[in-house]
Amino acid sequence: MTIQEIQEEIISDFSVMGSWEDKYEYIIQLGKELPLISEEFKTPDNLIKGCQSRVWLHTELKDGKLFFTGDSDAVITKGLVSLMIYVLSGHTPQEIAAAEIYFIDAIGLSSHLSPTRSNGLLSMLKQMKLYAIAYQAKINQQ
Amino acid sequence: MEHIANIVTDGLDVKQIRKDFPILQQQVHGKPLVYFDNGATTQKPQVVIDTEARYYEEYNSNVHRGVHHLSQVATNAYEKARITIAGYINAADPHEVIFTAGTTASINLVANTMSRRFLKPGDSVIISAMEHHSNIVPWQIACEETGAILKVIPINDRGELRMDAYEAMLDDSVKIVAVTYVSNTMGTINPVQDIITLAHARNIPVLLDAAQAIQHISIDVQALDVDFLAFSGHKIYGPTGTGVLYGKKEWLNKLPPYQGGGDMIKTVTFEKTIYNELPYKFEAGTPNIAGGIALGAAIQYLQQTGISKIQQWEEELMEYAMQELRQIDGIRFIGDAAERSGAISFLVHNIHPFDMGELLDQQGIAVRTGHHCTEPLMDIFKIPGTVRASLSFYNTKEEIDKLVAGIKRASAMLL
Numbered sequence: 001m002t003i004q005e006i007q008e009e010i011i012s013d014f015s016v017m018g019s020w021e022d023k024y025e026y027i028i029q030l031g032k033e034l035p036l037i038s039e040e041f042k043t044p045d046n047l048i049k050g051c052q053s054r055v056w057l058h059t060e061l062k063d064g065k066l067f068f069t070g071d072s073d074a075v076i077t078k079g080l081v082s083l084m085i086y087v088l089s090g091h092t093p094q095e096i097a098a099a100e101i102y103f104i105d106a107i108g109l110s111s112h113l114s115p116t117r118s119n120g121l122l123s124m125l126k127q128m129k130l131y132a133i134a135y136q137a138k139i140n141q142q
Numbered sequence: 143m144e145h146i147a148n149i150v151t152d153g154l155d156v157k158q159i160r161k162d163f164p165i166l167q168q169q170v171h172g173k174p175l176v177y178f179d180n181g182a183t184t185q186k187p188q189v190v191i192d193t194e195a196r197y198y199e200e201y202n203s204n205v206h207r208g209v210h211h212l213s214q215v216a217t218n219a220y221e222k223a224r225i226t227i228a229g230y231i232n233a234a235d236p237h238e239v240i241f242t243a244g245t246t247a248s249i250n251l252v253a254n255t256m257s258r259r260f261l262k263p264g265d266s267v268i269i270s271a272m273e274h275h276s277n278i279v280p281w282q283i284a285c286e287e288t289g290a291i292l293k294v295i296p297i298n299d300r301g302e303l304r305m306d307a308y309e310a311m312l313d314d315s316v317k318i319v320a321v322t323y324v325s326n327t328m329g330t331i332n333p334v335q336d337i338i339t340l341a342h343a344r345n346i347p348v349l350l351d352a353a354q355a356i357q358h359i360s361i362d363v364q365a366l367d368v369d370f371l372a373f374s375g376h377k378i379y380g381p382t383g384t385g386v387l388y389g390k391k392e393w394l395n396k397l398p399p400y401q402g403g404g405d406m407i408k409t410v411t412f413e414k415t416i417y418n419e420l421p422y423k424f425e426a427g428t429p430n431i432a433g434g435i436a437l438g439a440a441i442q443y444l445q446q447t448g449i450s451k452i453q454q455w456e457e458e459l460m461e462y463a464m465q466e467l468r469q470i471d472g473i474r475f476i477g478d479a480a481e482r483s484g485a486i487s488f489l490v491h492n493i494h495p496f497d498m499g500e501l502l503d504q505q506g507i508a509v510r511t512g513h514h515c516t517e518p519l520m521d522i523f524k525i526p527g528t529v530r531a532s533l534s535f536y537n538t539k540e541e542i543d544k545l546v547a548g549i550k551r552a553s554a555m556l557l
Contacts, residue, residue, distance in 0.1 A: 020171065020504045024501060024504065024555060025555055028497075028555060028556060053494060053496045073494055074494035074497050075556060076496070076501075077496065
């Protein structure tokens, strides 16, 4: 699936959830279930400092595609990190750099991407894009 | 109807008071707003909003300058607000009340001017472990620039100042003691009278950060004999961007000017400028006139409501809140002082404060989460942050019940 198709799938999943509890229970479940990152990658270098919750991001390039793993100490943020990774991981740097991320807004969690929230998710998205641009530049040089 | 009995207390009709605050009537996420972030900022009564609007509608004009009618009206209103504020804290002279942009600006004023005139290498400044960043960083800057040393009064595990340690710190090197009256994170009320008496025994001046005290506790600066007192207008039901520095006249006269500009001068030539008298010496530039006047209106509103009645109701609310919150499974309080006001900080099991705050918000309940600008305090307790509920006299016991139910619901979802 393309990045856009994955986002549409998530939006469609969320659209059937009636109450705020359903939505948050789903995100919390994602946050609890996913073993997102190996402990060896939870290094200060991989830490994206947000004001309220900490987010770690690890990036690897395999066969021309970028793969992300991540984690957070806040479970709602962790759930959203896993969604973000689900959307962007496994695509080429070019696709990631060019991607427009709109699903967070569409599922009614836009506050998580507002700078005032400073929960690390916005910083993580920026970091993912920066990695993509950097890898793209590297690929272009080869 | 059982809750009606809860909210009518001796002389303070909370149901009626809530009608004075238009913002409290709204719904958030489809639920009635429950506002427990009063430590961050308080809501404004209609009279404050109207006062600010009326200034711009009827007599907007620069103060202390024009001979024309509007300028006179504006100046009179602005100076009347100063007199109201002076009366509220029982200052000996309204000229001891300096209008600032807030607590942070007030503390920076003292730290900056104090360091330029009175701090040198080998001197020291005393603060406490529970200070807000705005009563830490200005003194760190002052110390860095002068070679003075910053000393920190430690706290016990209940979040109370260790007065024995404080007493031991007081020596001739100490040039000022700057502590908070009430902790913004833990709600601890510090024994400020003892702090001042001990410092004065060695002729050391004391600055009180009253940002979290001025709206909850009746303060008499002359009875306390405090040298400087700083607070923000927006935390006492007034507009943002307003604040006060109270200073004893003898101290304010000893300190050099802070910022240069209009209004703070008597005469200016390129060779020499003669500075204005108090309070104008510290009020350079066109001030927040509308804000200052509206802050006066906020304080009049509190005086009319009765600060002792407010204090009484807030104490009752605090007691009820602590009693009910203690019932929650897995709750632990960050700071559990015997004397407390305003703020309650807590954590539930190992739930991240951010997660708790977000799920409370979904239920229409506004709390603060994070380190509350007291990172050194968080380090002492070895936690990244807390959930903080902070009370005001417009809150009800019914709202505390909603908070308790909200925390239980959020915990059930997160655990």
